Amino acid sequence: MGIPHATTTSDIYNGYFIPKGVVVIANTWAMTHDAQKYPNPDEFKPERFLHEDGSLTSDTMPLGFGWGRRICVGQHLAEAALWIAITSFLATFSIQKILDEHGEEIPVVPKFSTGLIIHPETFPCRIVPRFKDASVERLTQLTGLDPFESVT
Numbered sequence: 001m002g003i004p005h006a007t008t009t010s011d012i013y014n015g016y017f018i019p020k021g022v023v024v025i026a027n028t029w030a031m032t033h034d035a036q037k038y039p040n041p042d043e044f045k046p047e048r049f050l051h052e053d054g055s056l057t058s059d060t061m062p063l064g065f066g067w068g069r070r071i072c073v074g075q076h077l078a079e080a081a082l083w084i085a086i087t088s089f090l091a092t093f094s095i096q097k098i099l100d101e102h103g104e105e106i107p108v109v110p111k112f113s114t115g116l117i118i119h120p121e122t123f124p125c126r127i128v129p130r131f132k133d134a135s136v137e138r139l140t141q142l143t144g145l146d147p148f149e150s151v152t
């Protein structure tokens with residue numbers, strides 16, 4: 001859900017009267033689970049946000065950062081930092097299912113926490129290096145980026 005805000009004046013929105021001084025919470029969950037816009041919304045399908053050529057669609061509105069005057073001022077830093085962290089990790093490691101005693105993969109049953117901010121529950125997995133000498137040095141060599149170099 002969004003961060004709670006209070007109204008400073010009364011307003012009418014979509015025919016609903018919203019009095020002054022009440023708490024308003026944006027229902028981010030409902031927006032991101034709108035099945036008309038996102039068929040099978042619980043399915044992990046990052047390609048929903050990609051054109052066929054792999055470029056991003058314009059529908060990547062960052063709902064998690066709020067809206068309007070109080071929108072998160074750190075969103076670009078946060079997105080860039082997450083991009084660097086996640087792509088570096090995935091370039092180096094592959095996240096795989098754990099194996100049973102016969103070497104068969106055990107399926108992951110996705111579960112989520114509840115509350116104002118929800119996140120996936122922890123689940124067992126294997127983090128496997130993608131190549132033998134997976135290291136910061138090797139990653140630097142592969143990407144041409146030095147993770148310890150300051151970004152200007």
Ligand code: HEM
Nearest residue numbers: 002003064065066067069070071072073074075077078079
């Ligand atoms: C993934 C990481 C982040 C998420 C999901 C996030 C999310 C949010 C949300 C939901 C709000 C409230 C918006 C509202 O009131 O409607 C907020 C506000 C804020 N965020 Fe972030 N944030 C993140 C990272 C950051 C970072 C890295 C910084 C600073 C470098 C930052 C600085 C702030 C500040 C200063 C506000 C208050 C803005 C204001 O009230 O005017 N955030 N953030």
